[in-house]
Amino acid sequence: xxxxxxxxxxxxxxxxxxxxxxxxxxxxxxxxxxxxxxxxxxxxxxxxxxxxxxxxxxxxxxxxxxxxxxxxxxxxxxxxxxxxxxxxxxxxxxxxxxxxxxxxxxxxxxxxxxxxxxxxxxxxxxxxxxxxxxxxxxxxxxxxxxxxxxxxxxxxxxxxxxxxxxxxxxxxxxxxxxxxxxxxxxxxxxxxxxxxxxxxxxxxxxxxxxxxxxxxxxxxxxxxxxxxxxxxxxxxxxxxxxxxxxxxxxxxxxxxxxxxxxxxxxxxxxxxxxxxxxxxxxxxxxxxxxxxxxxxxxxxxxxxxxxxxxxxxxxxxxxxxxxxxxxxxxxxxxxxxxxxxxxxxxxxxxxxxxxxxxxxxxxxxxxxxxxxxxxxxxxxxxxxxxxxxxxxxxxxxxxxxxxxxxxxxxxxxxxxxxxxxxxxxxxxxxxxxxxx
Numbered sequence: 373x374x375x376x377x378x379x380x381x382x383x384x385x386x387x388x389x390x391x392x393x394x395x396x397x398x399x400x401x402x403x404x405x406x407x408x409x410x411x412x413x414x415x416x417x418x419x420x421x422x423x424x425x426x427x428x429x430x431x432x433x434x435x436x437x438x439x440x441x442x443x444x445x446x447x448x449x450x451x452x453x454x455x456x457x458x459x460x461x462x463x464x465x466x467x468x469x470x471x472x473x474x475x476x477x478x479x480x481x482x483x484x485x486x487x488x489x490x491x492x493x494x495x496x497x498x499x500x501x502x503x504x505x506x507x508x509x510x511x512x513x514x515x516x517x518x519x520x521x522x523x524x525x526x527x528x529x530x531x532x533x534x535x536x537x538x539x540x541x542x543x544x545x546x547x548x549x550x551x552x553x554x555x556x557x558x559x560x561x562x563x564x565x566x567x568x569x570x571x572x573x574x575x576x577x578x579x580x581x582x583x584x585x586x587x588x589x590x591x592x593x594x595x596x597x598x599x600x601x602x603x604x605x606x607x608x609x610x611x612x613x614x615x616x617x618x619x620x621x622x623x624x625x626x627x628x629x630x631x632x633x634x635x636x637x638x639x640x641x642x643x644x645x646x647x648x649x650x651x652x653x654x655x656x657x658x659x660x661x662x663x664x665x666x667x668x669x670x671x672x673x674x675x676x677x678x679x680x681x682x683x684x685x686x687x688x689x690x691x692x693x694x695x696x697x698x699x700x701x702x703x704x705x706x707x708x709x710x711x712x713x714x715x716x717x718x719x720x721x722x723x724x725x726x727x728x729x730x731x732x733x734x735x736x737x738x739x740x741x742x743x744x745x746x747x748x749x750x751x752x753x754x755x756x757x758x759x760x761x762x763x764x765x766x767x768x769x770x771x772x773x774x775x776x777x778x779x780x781x782x783x784x785x786x787x788x789x790x791x792x793x794x795x796x797x798x799x800x801x802x803x804x805x806x807x808x
Contacts, residue, residue, distance in 0.1 A: 380436035382414040382421075384470065386444045394470035396444070396503040397487045401465045402496040402668055405456065409465045410446045416497075417441035417469050420489050441471045441486075466500070478511020480637040480680060488671060496668035502675060509683070509717045513645050517652045517687045518720030519713065519745050525626070525652065526562050526599050531776055532735075532744050533562040534768050535688075535725060536761075537751035541567035546576055550584040552761060556754055557592040557600040559765015563688070563747065566605035568631050568656045571616075578604055578616055582623040589626070603629035603654040603688075606643075613639055617649045627652045633659040633676070637684045644685020654725070655686035673704050678711025681722070688723040688747055695737055696729020702741070709742045725749050731798040732791060735771035736781065748772070758793045767794035 401409055421441035423431045445468035456463075476482045483502075491497055515521070523529055536556040538549055556564050564585075572578045585602045593599050606616035606628050613635055617628050632640040632655040643649055657677055664673040677691040691708050692698030709724035726738050727749035738748055750768060757764030767790040774784035774791075785792035 376433065376437065380433040380440065382417040382436075382440050382442055384442040384444050386468070389442060389444060389470045391503075392505050392507065393473055394442075394505065395473055395476060395483070395487070395508060397469050397471065397499060398501040398503075399467040399469070400496075400498045400500055400668070401467050402462055403465075405460045405463050407463075409448075409463065409467070413443045413446050413465075413467050413469070416467070416491050416494070417443050420469070420486055420491060421471065421475060439472055439475055441469050441475075444468050444470050473505055473508050476508065478508055480641070480684060484637075492669065498666070498669055499671040499675065501672065502679070504717075506717055509719060512641070512683050512719065513685060514683060514719035515653075515685055515687045515722050516644055516650070519723050520720070522601070522652050522687055522723055526601065528562060530744060532739060532772050533723070533747040534560060534765065534772065535563040535565060535727075535747045535749040536561040536754045536765065537565050537567050537727075537749065539567065539751045539755040542570040542573065542576075544576065546580040546584050549576065549581060550588050552755065553585045553602070554588040554592065555761040556765050557589060558596065559754065559762040560596075560598065560769040561600060561754070561765045562598075563601045563603060563627070563654070565603040565629050565654055565656075565749075567751070568605065568607075568629075568658050571605040571607045571631075572612075578606065578620055579623060582620050582625045586624045586626070599626075601627040601652065603627040603652075605629050605631070605656075607631040607635055610635075610639065614642065614646065617643050617646065621649055621651055625651065627654060629654040629656055631656045631658045632681055632684070632686065633657070633663070637680060640681065640686060641684040644687075652687040653685065654688040654690065655681045655684075656690050657692070660691075673700075674707040674711045678708045679716070682712050682716065682719060686722055688725050690725045690727045690749060692728045693726035693730055693734075693738065695726075695734040696731070698728035706741055709746070713745060721745070723747050729753070732767045732771040732794040733781065733798055735768065736775045739772075739775050744776070753794075753798070757790070758797050759790065763790040763793065766790040 422436055422439050447466040449464045471486055476486050538552050553564055582604055589600050604620050604625050607630050608616050620628055644653055660676050663670045663676040681689050692700045694700045694702050694705050712724045713721040725747035730750045731753040754764035755761045770788040770791040785795050
C-alpha cells in the first residue's frame with residue numbers, strides 16, 4: 373500500500389499522527405458481544421469527519437488525507453487475546469480517535485459537534501477525555517482574571533475564599549435580598565452570588581439588585597476592611613445576556629455570573645472576551661448532569677465542569693462536592709478541580725468552587741482534598757446557621773482559619789461560639805454529629 377493510500381485511511385498508529393495537528397478524543401464503548409467494535413471504530417471516525425454511512429464522490433483520497441479522523445487505538449477491557457467466552461453478553465472498549473484540528477478551528481461548538489456529535493446517539497459511547505494541540509488552545513483567551521486575578525481583586529493572597537449563595541433561591545425582592553447580602557458580607561463572605569434560579573426576574577431586576585447590593589458592599593468594606601465580589605446572574609437570551617453583563621458593570625458591579633451550559637459555551641466566551649465586561653466571571657454548573665451523569669453516555673465531568681469552561685474564560689466554576697448533598701465520587705470531584713487549576717498551556721488557572729450542602733464541619737476535608745486555591749461555596753450552611761447568616765459566615769471563616777493553622781475544629785470551637793453552633797447543628801462529612 374502506498375503512503376498516500378495509508379494517509380487517507382481512518383486508522384493510524386498512535387505514533388503515526390502529528391499531535392500538534394490533531395485533537396485526541398478517548399471514548400468508552402460498551403456494546404453487545406456480537407458487535408465488531410474494532411471494525412466499527414473506523415466507521416465512527418469517518419462519520420465524524422469526512423464521510424457518512426455510504427461512500428460519496430466528494431470524499432476523495434486527497435480530502436481524506438487532510439481531513440479524515442483516525443482511530444489510533446482500540447483496547448478491550450479485559451484484554452481478550454485468544455478466545456471470547458461463549459456466554460459473554462457485553463464487550464467494553466477504550467477507543468482513541470485523532471481528529472484533524474483544521475476541521476474544528478479554535479471553538480467549542482465545532483469541537484463538541486466533531487468529538488461528541490452524531491455518534492452520541494449511536495449507543496453506549498461516552499467521551500472520557502480530550503487532548504488538545506497547542507494551536508487549538510492558542511485561539512482561546514481563557515480566564516481574564518483567573519485565580520491570581522480574583523485574589524488580587526479581593527486582597528486575599530493565600531487562604532481559601534468563601535462564597536455564599538443567597539437563599540431562598542428565588543421569589544424575593546431586591547430589598548429582601550440586600551439584607552441577606554449585607555449579613556453574609558458582614559460574616560466574612562468573599563464572594564456572594566445570586567442563586568442560579570434568579571436572573572433578571574420581573575420581581576427582582578438586575579438593575580435594582582446591583583445598585584442596592586453594591587451600596588451594601590461599600591458599607592461592609594468601610595466597616596470591616598474586606599471587599600466582597602457580587603456575582604450578579606446575567607443569564608438570559610441573546611443578545612440580552614450581553615446587555616445584562618455590560619449594564620451590570622456600568623452600574624458598578626464587581627463580578628458577574630452566568631449559567632454557562634444553559635446559555636452555551638459561546639456566550640460564556642463572548643462575555644469573558646468582551647473588553648467592556650472587565651470583571652471576574654463565575655460560571656454555574658446547571659444542566660451539567662445531562663452531559664456527564666450517565667456511565668455510558670455523554671461527556672465526562674472533568675471536561676464539562678473543568679477544562680471546557682476554563683477554556684471558554686470562566687474565572688470561577690461551581691461544581692458539586694461529595695461531602696454534602698451532591699451525588700459525586702471523590703476521584704471525579706478531584707479531577708474536575710485539577711482540570712480547572714493544573715497547568716494547561718498558557719491558559720490561566722480557574723478557581724475551583726466546591727458546592728452542594730457544604731457546612732463548616734466539612735472545611736478540613738475540602739482543603740485536604742483540593743488545597744488552598746479554592747472557593748468554598750455554601751448557601752444554607754450560612755443562611756440557616758442557628759444564629760443567622762452573619763454567624764454562618766463567621767463560622768466558615770473560623771473553620772478555614774483553624775484548618776490553615778492545623779487546629780482541629782472541635783478545639784477552635786471552644787473559642788468561637790459561631791463555629792461551635794455550626795458544628796452542633798450539622799453532621800460531619802461522615803454523617804456523625806460532632807460533640808463539643
